[in-house]
Amino acid sequence: MPPTRDEVDAQLEELGARRLFEKVLSATDVRGGAVPGDRVVMPKRNTETHLPELESQAGVVLDVEDLEGQRYRLRLTYWTNSPSSGRMYILEGTSQLLQHYRLRTGDALVVARTGDGGLLMAGQRKQASRAGATCSRADCINKLGLALTLL
């Protein structure tokens, strides 16, 4: 079971990393093609502001580590989509990372920057939706506390 948001944040703080953004996984992100979850569609805004700029469609190779120090070699590229959108960003080679955290549709991929400037990515458990949310007593109290601090 993937770590909760709070658990991820705690780990990040321990490692001296700062959270950049996260991507909620869609069905196609998780079951891409034959290789499950090998390519993830990345949000355009966050990708362009936080990740290295892409000169060409060849993309860039990203050296990434997870919360356990495991290393992955991922490739960031883009597709040119018909007029509506200029670019659509794709992260390739993610299947191992997704499997490591047992990520399913609705869970999220967290992107962070480590203290020494490296990239860190981690899995994060799906946030319970408010409507008909069934959560444990402890979780509900926890969420209430979080909501209050956000006010």
Add this chain to the structure above:
DNA sequence: TTAGCATGCATCATA
């Protein structure tokens, strides 16, 4: 209406 993205799908490679 448009931008952004989930997903479908045509095409090419591999075996």
Add this chain to the structure above:
DNA sequence: ATGATGCATGCTAAT
């Protein structure tokens, strides 16, 4: 046949 790759299509939320 099966899988990989890149583009097209259409839905939805923000403008």
